[in-house]
Amino acid sequence: MLDPKDWQAFRALSHAALDDALDYLQEIRDRPAWQEVPAEVQERLAEPLPQEPTPLDAVYAEFARSIMPYNSGNIHPRFFGWVQGTGTPTGALAELLAATMNSNVGGRNHGAIYVERAVIGWFRELFGFPTDASGILTIGTSAANLIAVLVARTRTLGANVRETGVNIEGGRLIAYTSSATHSCVRRAFEVSGLGSASLRVLAGDSLHRIDPATVARAVEEDRELGNRPFMVIANAGTVDVGAIDPLHELAELCEREGLWFHVDGAFGATAILAPSLAPKLHGIERADSIAFDFHKWLQAPYDAGCLLVRDGALHHATFASTPNYLTRMPRGLASAQPWFTDFTIDLSRSFRALKVWFTVKEHGAKRLGEAIEANVRQARLLGDLVDGNEAFELLAPVQLNIVCFRYRRDGMDEAALDALNDEIVIRLQESGEAVTSSTTIGGRRAIRACIVNQRTTDDDIRRTLAAIERIGDAV
Amino acid sequence: MLDPKDWQAFRALSHAALDDALDYLQEIRDRPAWQEVPAEVQERLAEPLPQEPTPLDAVYAEFARSIMPYNSGNIHPRFFGWVQGTGTPTGALAELLAATMNSNVGGRNHGAIYVERAVIGWFRELFGFPTDASGILTIGTSAANLIAVLVARTRTLGANVRETGVNIEGGRLIAYTSSATHSCVRRAFEVSGLGSASLRVLAGDSLHRIDPATVARAVEEDRELGNRPFMVIANAGTVDVGAIDPLHELAELCEREGLWFHVDGAFGATAILAPSLAPKLHGIERADSIAFDFHKWLQAPYDAGCLLVRDGALHHATFASTPNYLTRMPRGLASAQPWFTDFTIDLSRSFRALKVWFTVKEHGAKRLGEAIEANVRQARLLGDLVDGNEAFELLAPVQLNIVCFRYRRDGMDEAALDALNDEIVIRLQESGEAVTSSTTIGGRRAIRACIVNQRTTDDDIRRTLAAIERIGDAV
DSSP states (O other), X not given: OOSOSOHHHHHHHHHHHHHHHHHHHHTGGGSOSOOOOOHHHHHHHTOOOOOSOOOHHHHHHHHHHHTTTOOOSTTSTXXXXXXXXXXXXXXXXXXXXXXXXXXXXXXXXXXXXXXXXXXXXXXXXXXXXXXXXXXXXXXXXHHHHHHHHHHHHHHHHOTTHHHHOOOGGGOOEEEEEETTSOHHHHHHHHHTTSOGGGEEEEOOOTTSOOXXXXXXXXXXXXXXXXXXXXXXXEEBSOTTTOOBOOHHHHHHHHHHHTOEEEEEOTTGGGGGGSTTTGGGGTTGGGOSEEEEESXXXXXXXXXXXXXXXXXXXXHHHHHOOOOGGGOOOSSSTTOSSSOGGGGSSOSSOOOTHHHHHHHHHHHXXXXXXXXXXXXXXXXXXXXXXXXXOTTEEEOSOOOSSEEEEEEOOTTOOHHHHHHHHHHHHHHHHHHTSOBOEEEEETTEEEEEEEOOOTTOOHHHHHHHHHHHHHHHHHO | OOSOSOHHHHHHHHHHHHHXXXXXXXXGGGSOSOOOOOHHHHHHHTOOOOOSOOOHHXXXXXXXXXXXXXXXXXXXXXXXXXXXXXXXXXXXXXXXXXXXXXXXXXXXXXXXXXXXXXXXXXXXXXXXXOTTOEEEEESSHHHHHHHHHHHHHHHHHOTTHHHHOOXXXXXXXXXXXXXXXOHHHXXXXXXXXXOXXXXXXXXXXXXXXXXXXXXXXXHHHHHHTTOXXXXXXXXXXXXXXXXXXXXXXXXXXXXXXXXXXXXXXXXXXXXXXXXXXXXXXXTGGGOSEEEEESSSTXXXXXXXXXXXXXXXXXXXXXXXXXXXXXXXXXXXXXXXXXXXXXXXXXXXOOOTHHHHHHHHHHHHHXXXXXXXXXXXXXXXXXXXXXXXXXXXXEOXXXXXXXEEXXXXXXXXXXXXXXXXXXXXXXXXXXXXXXXXXXXXXXXXXXXXXXXXXXXXXXXXXXXHHHHHHHXXXXX
16 A cells, blocks of 8 residues: 555666665765755754655655755765764665565564574674574664673573562672773663662773773672672773773683673674784683674674673573563464564564675675774874874874874963864864864863774875864864 | 775666565565575575675575565565564665665764654654654664653652662552553563562453553552552553553543653554544543554554653653763764764664655655554454354454454364464464464464554455465364
8 A cells, every 4th residue: 555556667766766875875985074964954854744645756856855965974985983884885785675575583483583693693603602692683782782781680680680670788789891981881770770880980091991900809899898799891992992901801800700791892892803903802702791783893784783692591581571472383483483582672673684694795704804904004094193293192092993182282271272172073074074073081182083984095094184184273 | 995896786786686676575465475484595594604705696696595585474465463564665765775874863963863853753743742852763662662661760760760770668660551561561671670560560451451440549559558650551552452541541640640651552653643543542642651663554664663752851861971972062063962862772873764754755644544544444354254254253352453363163172272273373374375473362362463564455354364264174
């Protein structure tokens, strides 16, 4: 009833739209890295609920005019704003195919189930996890970290916590992490009912890494206070500077102290694909759980994250249930246990594994690793250029793929320098030349360039820094 | 670096894939409603992590051979298995375009933000919510219900609960819902740390609706016990039989008792688009929050759900935070507050609003309502056919779009009838003729047909019932 009345016309329109999409990506370098949605377009989009149908070609024309030009920038070769992948044309095609099949991957017995299982199997293998480890694709690492906290909660409090809820009477559960940890981890503690008071945030070293000895002391202190240490959340690539915590030492500590060892590897975990970077991740194979994204350094289109859990049975025990209307059957569509919904919050879930499957199949692990290595090399290049230019100051050593620096001018006080650097970041975006973001490093406002971009060339790096210098001089 | 080396070849392949996808949907009626993934295909998919690249045309060929034929059934005109939409070709095209733009809709200032705001605005208008009500697109109603529980938790315990966590010392928070409520609501209580003991599950009436007087008594009892009643979760379309709770009376009760009034309207809420059905939803406009899906009766491809919250400030207070690396700016890409991540669990989020935007624009509210009305009429037709056939027994009155019935045979005991009906459901799926599911109604195993299918004709209904009778006779 909602399918095309005229399939031929739909076919023509969709082929034209596909060509537009491919032109758009093929010519992305010639487009602005960012441009603001004009006020009149914003107003046009804020229309009331349409009551009557609109011919599809008119809907498409409005999309092409009012929406498509205003992407969020991350597909551009000079986007370094935040840790965001570019996607690929193959990934976009995979989304078309996934939406055509329109599979609900909450469970049951169909092709998408086996693809998601395959993808999970690949990354289980990559991270050296056992074959009975479980996994689930999520919107992203935020949800994956939340699920990890919930599984760790189950391990400590028993599956009965699902019924009783959290109660600090028996001693507050405490997890340990560094001050460089992403805010989504705090949110996971808020959502789970443990509360962010259960997250002990410890200062890192000069490279933003947590010190295992500091964690060990905090564990001891908490035990003396009657708290219940239960979890360490390590970073494989912090959001501000790309620091990797000492994973091997933390694994030792967690084993000794009986703590759940979770790694938030949102983007950094996948650096294990690059032979030159894999040693930095030594110890990740000992984690109890690893959260990471496909839509960052693996360039799958948004959104797709993943959680791997060593103890698959515990993961299952944290979520599984079988109401009448989800009866499992020995044969037919309602077979093929376990179902993915028994490992996550959601029942209905899209076929997000397909874009990952296409990406990994097309490029293979080695080439994906090479793309990651190229970005790390580009970050070093940018760091060197910053270091060698008196107009700039590096605010943190370049450890992976993130460069935090600032434009400087003699005689300016700190507040003025902060404001100047924020203004530079905004003007750079407004120029459409490139995108970086702002953060604060050691109390000073920084220009932050996160290189997670398979389209970037060395020349893009040079051109971006030159634009920043030019804008800084002009402000 | 991961973009096509040969754009012309990529273009040719993607046009061919688009034609395959359109053929697939255009000929969907001629395909089996379900077919099992053969064992050798399952094995082939379970390959180790590919190290080397594979030419994209070979990857696509493997997809076409090993994955595409094995969809989860819901796109077929005779799929009535669970409450799942079919999607549309337009929705699939929108996914291609969204993945091409590859916007991260966690926040910032770009086109996708305004589209998601527009979509939320449309449904705020549809449900009679005020313009300062907030909304967020989610994977589905499971996550939307969870967020609603978290916002209601904030209202009762204060935003401080984010830090302190849940503690039953001050009295256990209690929510009220019917025994027909979906299991994802229980899961929301498990995840939130309140525990399912905080969900008072009350028996419904003969039509599976909750009785407001029963809720009122339970509230009184809980207060006497020192518990803290805080929330009512009403159903607009229960999963087993499509029952709609007395929303208006529950709204009255919640206002009187100071309880948060949440409506789980996963599929049923959108029936408000149909003039003949809207009166059944009277009272939904008084809800504090409404959760519903676009990928069910609105036929957007998976996944896309939504939560609307009347008190947008409270919704914001439940999630918002501003770490350094997410600094908001007055201009540029990092402007346009509030950001969607301040209303949900996730930071990175895909542009799932685009498929909803295309769907609503193309068809308009009226036609979407007509498609819903058609399914309800078809459910009545199926109910009448069941009722008029001695081989069958209706197990619940047809209230909306779900028909629960069983095949019967004189002289068979209940256990044998249960097993027979389960076997019929499996054999129907295996035949590829149609898909229904199994559930239990009043202790008896039922064949359950959920009609959420914009491709279904009346003939499909007749043909499905005839197949069930034929299989029943043959077992």
